[in-house]
Amino acid sequence: MIWLTWRQFRVQALTAAAALTLLALYLIHLGGEIRTFYDTRIAGCVAGSCLTARRDLYDSYSDTVIIVGALLVAVPALIGIFWGAPLVTRELEARTDRLVWSQSVTRTRWLAVKLSVIGGCSALVTGLSALLLTWSASRYDEVIGDRFAALSFDSRNVVPIGYGLFAFVLGAVVGVLVRRTLPAMAITLVAFTALQLLIPTVVRQHLVAPVTETITADASVLNAGVGLSLGDDDTFRIRGYTVPGGWALEDSSPLLNPDGSAYTGKDARPCLQLGDPEASMACTAAQNLRFEHTYQPASRYWAFQWIEFTGYVVLSVLVAGFGLFRLRRRI
Missing domain, CATH: 1.20.190 (Delta-Endotoxin; domain 1)
Incomplete structure (x- = not known):
């Protein structure tokens, strides 16, 4: 055969x-x-x-x-x-x-x-x-x-x-x-x-429960290519933040004050009025703002590979078993 x-x-x-x-x-x-x-x-x-x-x-x-x-x-x-x-x-x-x-x-x-x-x-x-x-x-x-x-x-x-x-x-x-x-x-x-x-x-x-961390929006974060956007509700969101090698599961996250309240346009006005972009960025970084970042760490890459590979193999066995059953019963 x-x-x-x-x-x-x-x-x-x-x-x-x-x-x-x-x-x-x-x-x-x-x-x-x-x-x-x-x-x-x-x-x-x-x-x-x-x-x-x-x-x-x-x-x-x-x-x-x-x-x-x-x-x-x-x-x-x-x-x-x-x-x-x-x-x-x-x-x-x-x-x-x-x-x-x-x-x-x-x-x-x-x-x-x-x-x-x-x-x-x-x-x-x-x-x-x-x-x-x-x-x-x-x-x-x-x-x-x-x-x-x-x-x-x-x-x-x-x-x-x-x-x-x-x-x-x-x-x-x-x-x-x-x-x-x-x-x-x-x-x-x-x-x-x-x-x-x-x-x-x-x-x-x-496939694996993600990690959620609270990140401080200090100068190293704000100068690393992230963006701040002001929404229609007058609150800021931070976009583009990634952990090196990680898989970010959200496009953006709400930017929060130290007390946990949303960072608003009113809160940002003193820094924006400085005029100089670098001074405004330094002023924002000094406010001890934070945000939550949900992601899959880089260390889980092989775990995801093996989990998905195993899942497809198991699914193949199940589908093959169903096919053998149907073919055997076919007249």
Whole structure:
């Protein structure tokens, strides 16, 4: 049965191997360029030259890293569409299921072997792709990248392996239910895409309880690129504050006086009337203002990776079990 699976899958496997080879050659070249830039411009830089070097690194490689990351995020969906969805529907539409499933190999064993072998290949393809990009963009991510950003998180390290496995199993089981290739491909694409949008925007931040800290809005905070905005209710909010490497869960937070009341335009007027921006900023910093910041610390990055990877593997097993059950009961 494994030999038969390979015979039927060898064209797709060889195509994937060729694509991975080309991807590896390109990402090794890209990684070498980024490392050379890092070693010559950023490692050991001082003061203003570091800021210029970081800006040049971003200008030179950000578009490339983003595009490659987006392409690799799409790989699991393509696997689900072109490897998963036709797995059963191809047999049903060609009427070969009557011959295949009337032999000594039961339909349950047939599907189990197919899911195991091709699912393993799916995980291997996405895993190697993610490993290549993780290595290639490692220096870029170290200097500029936000590891918790959806595009970065979804295309690096171990979690893409879970995506590839689940997308394939989802496509195969949708094929069992729908029994037509094109509708199965469309449903797989919609379902997997919806899940990939839902997880980073709604679910991921709640996988581990976030940390909430009270931050003093001193000079180091106010001069670190944060912004103050005055709302229609005449209260100030602070925007853009981040803990290094952390994942901020709120765009802005209310700015508070030492007694816990909201910092208003009336409170800020004495500082704003100074005229000089630097003097106004120093005056604001001296008021001992504070705000609450809710975030996920950088130290939890790998915890999120493993939790989400495990979740997708478990979901793949459950969906595969459901597919085996339905196929066995199909008349």
